[in-house]
Amino acid sequence: MSMFGQVTVKNNQYKLKGAFHHMTPNTPIRDADNGWKLLGITNPRDMTYIHSYGGEAIFFESLSQGKLLATRCDSKDCETAGTIYIPFRIHCPECLGKNTVIDLTDIAKKTAKVHTFMTCARSGAFNLLDKPIRFINIEFDGVATILMSYLSIGDPSIGMKVVPIFKTSGPTFTILDLSWVPEGTSREQLPEGFSF
Amino acid sequence: MITFSKQQLKIPKMQRPVYLVTAGQSKFDRAIPDKRTEELCIDSFTMAAKLLDISPAELKSYIHSCYYGHFADHFGDQLLGESVIHDRLGLDPLGNVGVKTGGATGGSTLWEGAKAVASGYSDCVLVMGWERMDEVPTDEGNFLISCAADKDWESPLGHIYTGYYAVMAQRYWQIFGKSEESFRKTLAEIAVKHHGYARFNPFAQSPMKITVDDVLKSPVVAYPLRALDCCLMSVGAACAILCDEDTAFKLTKNSKNKPLRIWVSAGSHTLRPADRRDMAIPLLPNETADQYKDLGERFPGGERYPGFTGFLAARMAAYYAYGMTGVQDPTEDLDVVELHDAFTISDVQTYEDIGLRPYGHGRDYVESGDCYHTNPHTGQPGKLPSNLSGGLIGCMHAVGATGIMQTFEIATHLWNRWAEMHGDQRLWDQFNRQKPEDWTDLQVKGAKRAMAISHAGVGSHVTSTILMDPDHLLKKDA
Numbered sequence: 001m002s003m004f005g006q007v008t009v010k011n012n013q014y015k016l017k018g019a020f021h022h023m024t025p026n027t028p029i030r031d032a033d034n035g036w037k038l039l040g041i042t043n044p045r046d047m048t049y050i051h052s053y054g055g056e057a058i059f060f061e062s063l064s065q066g067k068l069l070a071t072r073c074d075s076k077d078c079e080t081a082g083t084i085y086i087p088f089r090i091h092c093p094e095c096l097g098k099n100t101v102i103d104l105t106d107i108a109k110k111t112a113k114v115h116t117f118m119t120c121a122r123s124g125a126f127n128l129l130d131k132p133i134r135f136i137n138i139e140f141d142g143v144a145t146i147l148m149s150y151l152s153i154g155d156p157s158i159g160m161k162v163v164p165i166f167k168t169s170g171p172t173f174t175i176l177d178l179s180w181v182p183e184g185t186s187r188e189q190l191p192e193g194f195s196f
Numbered sequence: 197m198i199t200f201s202k203q204q205l206k207i208p209k210m211q212r213p214v215y216l217v218t219a220g221q222s223k224f225d226r227a228i229p230d231k232r233t234e235e236l237c238i239d240s241f242t243m244a245a246k247l248l249d250i251s252p253a254e255l256k257s258y259i260h261s262c263y264y265g266h267f268a269d270h271f272g273d274q275l276l277g278e279s280v281i282h283d284r285l286g287l288d289p290l291g292n293v294g295v296k297t298g299g300a301t302g303g304s305t306l307w308e309g310a311k312a313v314a315s316g317y318s319d320c321v322l323v324m325g326w327e328r329m330d331e332v333p334t335d336e337g338n339f340l341i342s343c344a345a346d347k348d349w350e351s352p353l354g355h356i357y358t359g360y361y362a363v364m365a366q367r368y369w370q371i372f373g374k375s376e377e378s379f380r381k382t383l384a385e386i387a388v389k390h391h392g393y394a395r396f397n398p399f400a401q402s403p404m405k406i407t408v409d410d411v412l413k414s415p416v417v418a419y420p421l422r423a424l425d426c427c428l429m430s431v432g433a434a435c436a437i438l439c440d441e442d443t444a445f446k447l448t449k450n451s452k453n454k455p456l457r458i459w460v461s462a463g464s465h466t467l468r469p470a471d472r473r474d475m476a477i478p479l480l481p482n483e484t485a486d487q488y489k490d491l492g493e494r495f496p497g498g499e500r501y502p503g504f505t506g507f508l509a510a511r512m513a514a515y516y517a518y519g520m521t522g523v524q525d526p527t528e529d530l531d532v533v534e535l536h537d538a539f540t541i542s543d544v545q546t547y548e549d550i551g552l553r554p555y556g557h558g559r560d561y562v563e564s565g566d567c568y569h570t571n572p573h574t575g576q577p578g579k580l581p582s583n584l585s586g587g588l589i590g591c592m593h594a595v596g597a598t599g600i601m602q603t604f605e606i607a608t609h610l611w612n613r614w615a616e617m618h619g620d621q622r623l624w625d626q627f628n629r630q631k632p633e634d635w636t637d638l639q640v641k642g643a644k645r646a647m648a649i650s651h652a653g654v655g656s657h658v659t660s661t662i663l664m665d666p667d668h669l670l671k672k673d674a
Contacts, residue, residue: 124340148360
């Protein structure tokens, strides 16, 4: 049996294999200032969630192939038709019609710049990014929204031109497979597993 | 949505007046290992009954339905926690419902309770909120809080909510604050003020006598925000009792509490700041479209609204609230406010969203001294004191209770009972806290109208709660 739980889909049903939880005993919480009286109990738990990307799956799959996808409303009757969304929106927030998936990779390579940023020395538990984390929010020409991501090289500043990089080797199939580097960064400088 | 229809901009109308008659709260702290959540809830309810000089059992006999605010089930590892509390309060078989809107949960719970009375469904309701944030270590707490961001697009980026917030702060700091050292000091003043006011509040978790330099030397959390610029993580409970007019006067006949009119409104905006599309600034009664025509020239980069610098949800909550109550200029018409100071910078942003100052000029509310109990420049009462409780930075942020704590605080001013509620030595002793020798009465003298702003996440939900002395309304049909 594998150490980590794995999931596949067959006949539209989840098929589970491996260990999905690990048992850890409860331990008592006692009051050191008051005769070690019992105050409570620890409740350790280790669970694996099974999460569907649904209509966004193509976005996360495409990152591993070096492509940045967005969506656009092409409904002819929609007041905001033509609006491009990234984060990817499966449906138009105005008319609720199904959006068209478009490839934004070239636009991102040519026009991406930092709208705002933040360098953060802390992270929450279970986070996989190296610290400090350089959060950047990226604007693109012709796109209505501003994507949140992280900068892998250099110090961010507002207006800085950046280009996308993709974890095409050993992808995680999460948003972490997309990162950014300053324009002009060479291939040799990229973090392990990433390519332009 | 980037344009609004006439129907969407309709000013809400309550079908009958709603009154706040009493409120209560527990001690707030980072951890309360010796009490279960239900004990804290009962503490707050008992206090609410005591303020009416009736027993908890008698107060319960008036309640017809219950509204419970508790945001983070996963912190306490207890689904349907509302049901646990409801049972422990002995309020079965009355109808009850749980409300969850992140940091605005307390305000949203008041919103639901007020509508229940206004509609005639109930003549008297319990609104109660709590949060228990001491059941996991802090880094796991940060992880759990980050689950309020989008789980696929934002949370994996650090699993730290401060980061998602701080990018907005960075943009505001650079565009409207112009990265000026003087603006950074203004932010620090807010932290000094809120930790300082918390010193006079026995319920408060983080009383501190500090200076601007102390704030500026505290550890960086996410530049330019430092540890002392940030709100607390807390445990505690708060409650309020809302009634129709007949019940309100019956319940308060032997009490010092005068029934206060209450209105609650709400606004929302995208969970992900990423999704915010440009739009025209919706105007409040004290603004004109002309005044923002050159905003981008005065503050280069500031032409994008709401962008990453404004909270549309707060603006809309204020728009509805001012329309319902007849507030034309909040600084002139209100006497005291409690704002959702999750961070010093978001406090400044909110001043603009709710019309205390025009967009771009939020800092002036602090620098003018208007936000203080006593204006430090003139020695006279501040024009519109804010967060005399200490706010989220100095008092608490037990999420589900926060908006209700704020409402409790502003009500004590309108009841003219602030000193009694905060100065009683027995309360300080009960909470095992030292009352400072220089304890100061922060009662806003003659206060008749007040507002509390409850705010979620990076601005996904905001509520505005307005209280007024019924003899000092701003419009007859409010």
